[in-house]
Each structure stands twice: as C-alpha cells, then as structure tokens.
Amino acid sequence: MNVKVFDTKEAQDLLKAAANVGSEDGSARVQQIVSRLLGDLFKAIDDLDITPDEIWAGVHYFNKLGRDGEAALLAAGLGLEKFLDIRMDAADKAAEITGGTPRTIEGPLYVAGAPLRDAVSRIDVNPDEDAGPLVIRGTVTGPDGEPVAGAVVECWHANSKGFYSHFDPTGAQSEFNLRGAVSTAVDGKYEFRTLMPVGYGCPPQGATQQLLDVLGRHGNRPAHVHFFVTTDKYRKLTTQINIEGDPLIWDDFAYATREDLIPPVVEKIGGTALGMKTDAYKEIEFNIALTPLVQGRDNQLVNRLRASATA
Numbered sequence: 510m511n512v513k514v515f516d517t518k519e520a521q522d523l524l525k526a527a528a529n530v531g532s533e534d535g536s537a538r539v540q541q542i543v544s545r546l547l548g549d550l551f552k553a554i555d556d557l558d559i560t561p562d563e564i565w566a567g568v569h570y571f572n573k574l575g576r577d578g579e580a581a582l583l584a585a586g587l588g589l590e591k592f593l594d595i596r597m598d599a600a601d602k603a604a605e606i607t608g609g610t611p612r613t614i615e616g617p618l619y620v621a622g623a624p625l626r627d628a629v630s631r632i633d634v635n636p637d638e639d640a641g642p643l644v645i646r647g648t649v650t651g652p653d654g655e656p657v658a659g660a661v662v663e664c665w666h667a668n669s670k671g672f673y674s675h676f677d678p679t680g681a682q683s684e685f686n687l688r689g690a691v692s693t694a695v696d697g698k699y700e701f702r703t704l705m706p707v708g709y710g711c712p713p714q715g716a717t718q719q720l721l722d723v724l725g726r727h728g729n730r731p732a733h734v735h736f737f738v739t740t741d742k743y744r745k746l747t748t749q750i751n752i753e754g755d756p757l758i759w760d761d762f763a764y765a766t767r768e769d770l771i772p773p774v775v776e777k778i779g780g781t782a783l784g785m786k787t788d789a790y791k792e793i794e795f796n797i798a799l800t801p802l803v804q805g806r807d808n809q810l811v812n813r814l815r816a817s818a819t820a
C-alpha cells in the first residue's frame with residue numbers, strides 16, 4: 510500500500526483521543542504510556558506496511574495468550590523481563606551500588622506461602638524416580654560480608670520432567686513440592702534438601718511457543734533453581750542458579766543465565782544420614798551477598814501479581 514498517514518492531523522487527533530492525554534479524568538501516567546505505545550504501533554503499521562490480516566492475527570494472538578494464561582511467560586521469552594534486569598543493573602551502577610550476588614529474572618512460576626523452616630528444609634515432598642538427591646546450601650551475608658540472621662531464603666524449581674508444582678499439567682505434584690523457605694540463624698546459613706531439577710520447556714500448544722516457532726526459536730530453559738532472599742535490613746534479592754553442565758546453559762529462552770550464577774556441582778556421600786534417598790548425592794554451595802537499602806528503602810522491589818497457596 511505504501512501510504513504514510515501517521516503525521517496527518519486525522520491520525521494524530523485519533524491517537525490523542527484514544528489515549529485521552531491531557532484529560533482531567535483517568536490516570537495521566539497510563540495516558541502517557543498508552544499514547545506512546547499506541548503511537549509507536551501506528552507508526553510501525555505505516556513504516557512496515559503492516560496489513561489488516563497481520564493486525565487481526567496479532568489481535569487474536571492476544572486472546573489466545575490470555576486464554577493460555579501465558580502473558581508473563583511471553584514476557585520472559587521475549588526478553589522483556591531480562592530488559593528490566595538490565596535496567597536495574599544499570600541503575601545500581603549509576604548509584605555506585607556494587608558487589609552483591611547478581612540478580613536474575615523471577616519468571617512466572619513462583620508461589621507464595623511455602624512453609625517456613627529454621628535454617629534447613631527438605632522440600633521434595635513427592636517421590637521422583639528420575640531425580641537424584643541434591644543439597645543446596647550457603648551463607649547469606651550483608652554488604653560488609655557479615656552473616657545475616659533472620660534472612661528468609663525461598664527457593665523453587667522444577668522436577669525431573671521440567672514441571673513446577675502448582676503449574677504441573679500432569680497434576681503429579683502436591684502443593685509446594687520443590688518449593689521451600691528457610692530462615693537463617695546467627696551464622697547466616699541456609700540449606701535445602703531436594704532433588705535435581707531438569708530444564709523447563711514452554712507448553713508446546715501454548716501461545717508463547719506458537720510465537721517462538723514463527724521466530725525460529727526454541728522455548729527451553731536449562732536446569733535452574735530460583736531464589737528470593739528477603740530481610741528487613743537489605744534489599745530483596747531475586748536470582749537463580751543454573752545447574753552446571755546443562756547443554757542449554759548459554760541458550761536459555763528467557764536469557765537468565767549469568768556467569769556468577771553457575772556454582773559447581775560436587776559429588777558427596779553421607780546422604781542417608783541427611784535423610785536423602787541415596788547415600789551418594791550432589792551438593793551445590795551457593796553463597797548469597799545482599800546489597801544495602803537506598804535511603805532506608807528497597808528502591809528496586811518489584812510488585813507483580815503472584816500465585817499463592819497454603820500448605
């Protein structure tokens with residue numbers, strides 16, 4: 510068609526009316542954002558000559574995305590969530606906040622409400638034949654390297670099929686399987702006794718995988734374990750560790766892998782005494798360094814809708 514209408518008065522008036530910028534009513538912030546995003550879309554339609562058929566394919570795609578409940582999954586897969594991390598990293602750098610364990614994305618599969626234990630928690634509730642025993646332990650320290658008492662370390666990860674409890678399409682896992690929370694004692698130590706996870710793959714029939722297919726991308730993550738670390742004194746940390754040796758470690762569809770978040774996996778014996786399912790087990794030491802509050806507050810706390818459940 511090769512026509513350009515974006516700069517016409519008719520199109521600009523339409524944009525202004527639709528976003529309602531400058532109105533007494535509504536949210537000025539939402540008006541500002543909608544005006545910009547809708548304007549960028551209008552301009553892209555002109556520039557790329559996006560056809561009506563393509564627009565309606567996109568509109569109906571959003572319906573499927575919502576039906577599948579995958580908007581947050583797509584946000585991870587398109588790098589939107591990683592982009593927010595890049596911005597928070599840059600903000601920290603500009604504020605000269607250095608050190609600390611690197612953040613990496615939360616992802617869409619956290620569930621609030623895991624039972625809180627003192628220092629140690631065994632979190633494999635359901636048997637999983639294909640998963641070997643794993644201990645993840647470490648020390649939470651503050652900005653001066655001092656152990657932090659009373660830090661709440663939460664972790665969550667997938668089973669040997671790459672499925673997370675609460676979101677498992679097979680229904681095989683009970684609530685909070687492979688999800689735990691421990692409070693550190695004076696020594697700052699935490700420990701989870703669990704099973705080795707396998708990487709996640711997007712639902713094959715879902716909207717996210719549908720778009721990834723068209724982009725010629727896969728929808729898989731390497732094996733990983735998520736963490737939240739929360740205290741009164743320091744900023745909350747959202748991070749993950751990767752399981753060393755996973756072939757997808759640097760090919761994560763959600764771009765969450767970071768150099769400092771690949772701790773070694775060590776072969777150990779003595780698991781029976783720890784209540785593990787075999788005497789031989791694997792151990793990962795993951796020490797966690799927190800960063801200071803900024804003017805007494807956590808300036809990078811992220812609020813988003815999160816699932817919750819009761820044990």
Ligand code: MBD
Binds near residue numbers: 618
């Ligand atoms: C996951 O387990 C995950 O961590 C992310 C970011 C996206 C999908 C599944």
Ligand code: FE
Binds near residue numbers: 616618709733735
């Ligand atoms: Fe995950």
